[in-house]
Amino acid sequence: MALITWSNMFSTTISEQDNQHKKLIDLINQLNDAMQAGKGAAVMGKVLSELVNYTVFHFSYEEKLMALHKYEDTPAHKLEHSKFVQTAGDFKKKFDSGNAVVSAELMTFLRDWLTGHIMKTDKKLGLALGKLGVK
Numbered sequence: 001m002a003l004i005t006w007s008n009m010f011s012t013t014i015s016e017q018d019n020q021h022k023k024l025i026d027l028i029n030q031l032n033d034a035m036q037a038g039k040g041a042a043v044m045g046k047v048l049s050e051l052v053n054y055t056v057f058h059f060s061y062e063e064k065l066m067a068l069h070k071y072e073d074t075p076a077h078k079l080e081h082s083k084f085v086q087t088a089g090d091f092k093k094k095f096d097s098g099n100a101v102v103s104a105e106l107m108t109f110l111r112d113w114l115t116g117h118i119m120k121t122d123k124k125l126g127l128a129l130g131k132l133g134v135k
């Protein structure tokens with residue numbers, strides 16, 4: 001069963017941002033499925049890398065939008081992104097050196113972080129951009 005299911009309550013009203021969030025949810029679900037299926041480190045590492053790389057790409061997309069539209073809450077939003085990238089990067093290093101495994105606790109953290117960030121921080125950005133006519 002999927003760990004996270006997309007629904008309209010996650011929509012920021014910005015279609016490209018929503019599409020990227022759907023892709024992030026899909027990658028988190030893939031990681032969860034791989035963990036539950038007991039996949040080995042090679043498969044887990046591949047999905048994990050994809051998730052980390054896509055997250056970096058997605059954050060930079062949002063940060064470009066913020067800069068383009070002179071969004072007032074840019075610093076706080078970017079700080080949430082950079083803290084998450086730091087945490088994810090630290091985990092990836094531990095995983096790559098064999099000192100961490102993908103656990104149910106990690107999956108809960110990823111689910112809660114992403115859904116919390118979308119619902120609060122990304123929706124706030126979407127609302128501000130929507131007022132400027134961005135779709």
Ligand SMILES: [Fe+2]
Nearest residue numbers: 021058062122
């Ligand atoms: Fe986002």
Ligand SMILES: [Fe+2]
Nearest residue numbers: 062117121122
């Ligand atoms: Fe964000």
